[in-house]
Amino acid sequence: MSVASSDVNFSDEQMLGFYRDMLRIRRIEERIGDDAKAGNIPGAVHLYIGQEAVGVGFCSQLTDDDWIASTHRGHGHFLAKGGDSKLLMAEIYGRETGMCKGHGGSMHVADFSKGIIGANGIVGAGISIITGAAWAAQMDGKGAVGIAFFGDGAANQGVMCEALNVAVLWKLPVIFVCENNGFSEFSPSSTVTAGNIVDRAKPYGAAHEAVDGNDLIAVHQCAARAIKHARAGNGPSLIEARTYRLRGHVEAEVSFLGSKYRSDEEVAEWIARDPIPAFAKRVIDAGQASQADLDRIEAEIAAEVTEAVLFAEGSPYPDPATQGTNYMFA
Amino acid sequence: MSVASSDVNFSDEQMLGFYRDMLRIRRIEERIGDDAKAGNIPGAVHLYIGQEAVGVGFCSQLTDDDWIASTHRGHGHFLAKGGDSKLLMAEIYGRETGMCKGHGGSMHVADFSKGIIGANGIVGAGISIITGAAWAAQMDGKGAVGIAFFGDGAANQGVMCEALNVAVLWKLPVIFVCENNGFSEFSPSSTVTAGNIVDRAKPYGAAHEAVDGNDLIAVHQCAARAIKHARAGNGPSLIEARTYRLRGHVEAEVSFLGSKYRSDEEVAEWIARDPIPAFAKRVIDAGQASQADLDRIEAEIAAEVTEAVLFAEGSPYPDPATQGTNYMFA
Amino acid sequence: MAKKRMIQAINEALDGEMARDPKVVVFGEDVEISLFGDTRGLKDKHGAHRVRNMPISETVMSGMAVGAAAAGYKVVCHMMFGNFMYTGFDSIANQASKLRYMTAGQIALPIVYMGVFGGGRSAAAQHSDAMHPMIMNLGGIKVALPATPADAMGLLRSAIHDPNPVMFLQAAGRGGEQGEVPEGDHVIELGKASTVQEGDDVTVVAIGAMVRPAMRAAQELARAGIGVDLIDPRTVVPLDSEMILDSVRKTGRLVVVDEARDMCSAASHIAAICADQCFDALKAPIRRVTVPDVALPYSPPLEKALLPNVASISKAVRRLLGKAAEEGA
Amino acid sequence: MAKKRMIQAINEALDGEMARDPKVVVFGEDVEISLFGDTRGLKDKHGAHRVRNMPISETVMSGMAVGAAAAGYKVVCHMMFGNFMYTGFDSIANQASKLRYMTAGQIALPIVYMGVFGGGRSAAAQHSDAMHPMIMNLGGIKVALPATPADAMGLLRSAIHDPNPVMFLQAAGRGGEQGEVPEGDHVIELGKASTVQEGDDVTVVAIGAMVRPAMRAAQELARAGIGVDLIDPRTVVPLDSEMILDSVRKTGRLVVVDEARDMCSAASHIAAICADQCFDALKAPIRRVTVPDVALPYSPPLEKALLPNVASISKAVRRLLGKAAEEGA
Numbered sequence A, B: 001m002s003v004a005s006s007d008v009n010f011s012d013e014q015m016l017g018f019y020r021d022m023l024r025i026r027r028i029e030e031r032i033g034d035d036a037k038a039g040n041i042p043g044a045v046h047l048y049i050g051q052e053a054v055g056v057g058f059c060s061q062l063t064d065d066d067w068i069a070s071t072h073r074g075h076g077h078f079l080a081k082g083g084d085s086k087l088l089m090a091e092i093y094g095r096e097t098g099m100c101k102g103h104g105g106s107m108h109v110a111d112f113s114k115g116i117i118g119a120n121g122i123v124g125a126g127i128s129i130i131t132g133a134a135w136a137a138q139m140d141g142k143g144a145v146g147i148a149f150f151g152d153g154a155a156n157q158g159v160m161c162e163a164l165n166v167a168v169l170w171k172l173p174v175i176f177v178c179e180n181n182g183f184s185e186f187s188p189s190s191t192v193t194a195g196n197i198v199d200r201a202k203p204y205g206a207a208h209e210a211v212d213g214n215d216l217i218a219v220h221q222c223a224a225r226a227i228k229h230a231r232a233g234n235g236p237s238l239i240e241a242r243t244y245r246l247r248g249h250v251e252a253e254v255s256f257l258g259s260k261y262r263s264d265e266e267v268a269e270w271i272a273r274d275p276i277p278a279f280a281k282r283v284i285d286a287g288q289a290s291q292a293d294l295d296r297i298e299a300e301i302a303a304e305v306t307e308a309v310l311f312a313e314g315s316p317y318p319d320p321a322t323q324g325t326n327y328m329f330a
Numbered sequence C, D: 001m002a003k004k005r006m007i008q009a010i011n012e013a014l015d016g017e018m019a020r021d022p023k024v025v026v027f028g029e030d031v032e033i034s035l036f037g038d039t040r041g042l043k044d045k046h047g048a049h050r051v052r053n054m055p056i057s058e059t060v061m062s063g064m065a066v067g068a069a070a071a072g073y074k075v076v077c078h079m080m081f082g083n084f085m086y087t088g089f090d091s092i093a094n095q096a097s098k099l100r101y102m103t104a105g106q107i108a109l110p111i112v113y114m115g116v117f118g119g120g121r122s123a124a125a126q127h128s129d130a131m132h133p134m135i136m137n138l139g140g141i142k143v144a145l146p147a148t149p150a151d152a153m154g155l156l157r158s159a160i161h162d163p164n165p166v167m168f169l170q171a172a173g174r175g176g177e178q179g180e181v182p183e184g185d186h187v188i189e190l191g192k193a194s195t196v197q198e199g200d201d202v203t204v205v206a207i208g209a210m211v212r213p214a215m216r217a218a219q220e221l222a223r224a225g226i227g228v229d230l231i232d233p234r235t236v237v238p239l240d241s242e243m244i245l246d247s248v249r250k251t252g253r254l255v256v257v258d259e260a261r262d263m264c265s266a267a268s269h270i271a272a273i274c275a276d277q278c279f280d281a282l283k284a285p286i287r288r289v290t291v292p293d294v295a296l297p298y299s300p301p302l303e304k305a306l307l308p309n310v311a312s313i314s315k316a317v318r319r320l321l322g323k324a325a326e327e328g329a
């Protein structure tokens, strides 16, 4: 059976796949959050929890030949684009077996073999990098696209406008996906962002669309349009996906912030709009899956999480005697 | 007698003043151009010839308390804002008596006592600096404004969008004046600039207006609105003034460019729309001045040019024994 | 004197200067709530017009500092992590450092660019640079790197008073460090080094966060009978080369400890000054204890091994004195 | 061999590499018409997709180089004047220099950032920086500074072949300089210095545009009976410190000539290496002939006085050899 959601029919399998992809990010990150609180993880950790529908909506339509660039909040994109959870976890644990052999950590997880240019510690940096990758894709001529995920805060970096301009002029196959979660760190968007971000595409003549970032189907359809537009050689799109991060900006924030920057009510409101339970309900209501199906997925993911953590915990730290100065130059 | 030009009446004296201000820039710069060709001027020289109506239209409504920031093409703004031609010329000649004692040269003429933050060798740099000066003006609370003049090429620097955003949020008394002369160096705008620059204000909700940059009266009226808007505490404006540079991007270009980047016809078309003869005709046609008046102004300016050049030529170079390392720190 | 944490000393310096001089303003990303705590509470005390949150727009931000300073304000521009300076680097490198010079001294530019620098907390490559050498090479920006809460307060006050751009670099993760801070208007002149400890055998110059491990190393070396003259330059622009040279003339030996990557580091420069200006006094090679020329790694053991520490400083000193054998190295 | 101008050598290197390898692409502001002439004609020969004019948007530009290189292209990113690098500095300092390291070598980043550097033409402060020391301190970017047309061609070819980011810095105003260039595929390995002239009395290391005045000084000094071992490192990352050390071990004396501002210059670093690694061979202080720590001025006599030149190099050498009296200084 399949659900018709404004023109698009997804098979049961696809729907369950979306659910799995989102839940997988959620559970892995919940565990990362717990581990961070327990002091098992060095460095800062920024979780994607609450925003999973955006990453999954887009990445589920990409292949390894397509490129994505991500942000400081990059685990979700890494996983959605096919990144390995063991390698991710080991990296965040700073281990030798990590995706970047412990050299990068949470803010730098990347897997170039899967088209994951990587998380980035510099807000907005992925925008220019993906524009270059999209230029490469255009020259390759095989229809690959580049997608930069970035936040509403990052949209205030001038580079976004520079990129829109050049991408329109060169008709680059690139999609700028702004995940507007309402905050730049602790500053509410209204205090640091004038107007609607999606409108910033207009003066350049770039395609643009705003979408409910907590509605996987809506995101998926919007992504499909933008990807098609890009693959067809019609140039860039700017997508603004409205969403919310259900966790802190950074996991440690409660320990160092002197005051609150958002109300419990606001958080509660958005918990009520959590993309994952909403999607579960939708799948079940449509009869595309049973609770047992979802439970099975839950169990599979729990096993994956455990395996990833065991892998990470069981892995050695990189040995300073042989590592640490190897990779500056090829 | 006065001419009514869409709501605004300018006295004969004002009209002659505008004419004088534009012609003064023109004649001084023509001389600078000649001197550059003759090899009397070190470094690169970028002339404002053809764009005078923009600088004069805005600066004629400012006081020394208002700030302007300019570009590599900055002599016109310097003069329009009340800069001294002798000090300008001596600076461009690299002399001790120059406005910056020969330390800055053509691309760095500044007179802070007159609110001239200065020309700038970095395309787009004045935009952020003027935003800061406008913030200062806002804190001072005396109604002063800041104006950044910059080119169409500079409008592709992301800093313009960053500045629009913060200026709208903070309601800064700042005016971003883009002088669109159709070229970024040798690249025609259409090849490097997507869409209309003036539209880039829209997503931020900034006031904006496009104006014929070769029509002094139109510029003046547009400037009046933007300045009033700023002084009243209503925030920033983006103005796009369409104009043309009648000279090369840089005076030396004929000697090093291998090919042409614009047609003789195009140049001829714009010579026909030269703002200064057009304005002269308008003043005379309206009976606000006689040819004799204009001739007198011409003669006065010729005298000023001669005086400035004599001053510059007669001035010593700064003495390396006592100059050159003095001004890094206050 | 009272014991204070580094971050509190910085906060009090800002608070005190804002109270004293209405022209002092503070802006940056999240300076209202304050990530590090250094600007916390300032908005409530000094008003929303003088303490302003910026959008994430370093390019316009660093330039706004230049414009507001040129127009008469004393601007504290908080860059958060020093690495974010690169994002707004034009206004630092082409404007703030040059504008006064290019205009033959027409203006003063009282700007303090603040930021956290250096490694040690698994912040990884893009949050761990020690960028003071790069700023030193620009020439027009003073650079302060306080090693103690007292110095943080005193240097920051001077930086705010200074008519020139000053880069005030706080060592990453050292905000909680306690130290005695003099009461009242504690000010430390920019360009005056401090002798942390006197000794006759070797001069150790340690910069910023490196002062603490160097102190420990000096104490350890003292027990082995090695007298370390330990100097903390406190600012590297201006650099108190006289104090360093005097010390090296006394000891004849120099080790420079710097958290920067080695190539063109402050350590290189201090070594070069001494190799030039007090060559005759030198009894031994000049050693640098610096960070290898890599972007810092995330994994704690890797990062730790790359940063100078008590052991590597001690070792460098012992080797210089030909006492390598004693430590079994 | 054929006599060629520097700019022609660069142009031919680009042309040759584009012809050899379809993955080589060139972009930057006005690279089609080409301000300096180095990229002139490439578009007509190699196509509009491989030679592209950029809007004035250095921030996205320097980052596009990273993305396109990560995605498999060999990217030549022309920054025009080196000072404009600062405008797009994040992608150079936080990305290009670190991305390979942070990802444990997952990618190569074959990027050549090109730009004109240094003074001498009254281009004033914002067009005259010598930024190689800053890039050296970043650690992850190679830096080539050719002094002759032959080296320009050979180093640029190697830079394009190199899997790492390379900063290729052309000396301002030296494009017209003529020199013999070998025929065929002339390549010079990055990291190999060249001995410009041999001598036994003093080692002079001269970088980039400083090689020419250093050569003249060496010739002049030869007439006075002073033998200069003149070394041009050609690249400062990697730095051929072995060749420099060997020379200093032979001569016992070192003068480093660098067009950078003095603080944390390449000169400082080379001096520091020698003060560390060949101390015992040193017979005299190590001297630096550099630019004072100022933004360069516009006025020709001022600028000239601040840049190293034949006289200042000669003088430094003579003083080192205690022959100051002879030259009446």
Ligand SMILES: Cc1ncc(C[n+]2csc(CCOP(=O)(O)OP(=O)(O)O)c2C)c(N)n1
Pocket: A072, A073, A121, A122, A123, A124, A150, A151, A152, A153, A154, A155, A181, A183, A184, A185, A249, C029, C056, C058, C080, C084, C087
């Ligand atoms: C250039 C730069 N400036 C500032 C920061 C510090 N910082 C890290 S995350 C962040 C907020 C980002 O907000 P947004 O882009 O909306 O992403 P979100 O965290 O909401 O996902 C800031 C300011 C940074 N990492 N890089």
Ligand SMILES: Cc1ncc(C[n+]2csc(CCOP(=O)(O)OP(=O)(O)O)c2C)c(N)n1
Pocket: B072, B073, B121, B122, B123, B124, B150, B151, B152, B153, B154, B155, B181, B183, B184, B185, B249, D029, D056, D058, D080, D084, D087
């Ligand atoms: C950051 C930076 N990039 C590039 C340049 C080189 N450059 C000087 S002028 C110019 C073109 C500027 O075009 P526009 O802003 O339209 O001003 P116009 O010259 O037309 O007045 C360029 C690219 C520069 N000076 N600064």
Ligand SMILES: [Mg+2]
Pocket: A151, A152, A153, A179, A180, A181, A182, A183, A184, A185
């Ligand atoms: Mg956000």
Ligand SMILES: [Mg+2]
Pocket: B151, B152, B153, B179, B180, B181, B182, B183, B184, B185
């Ligand atoms: Mg233009």
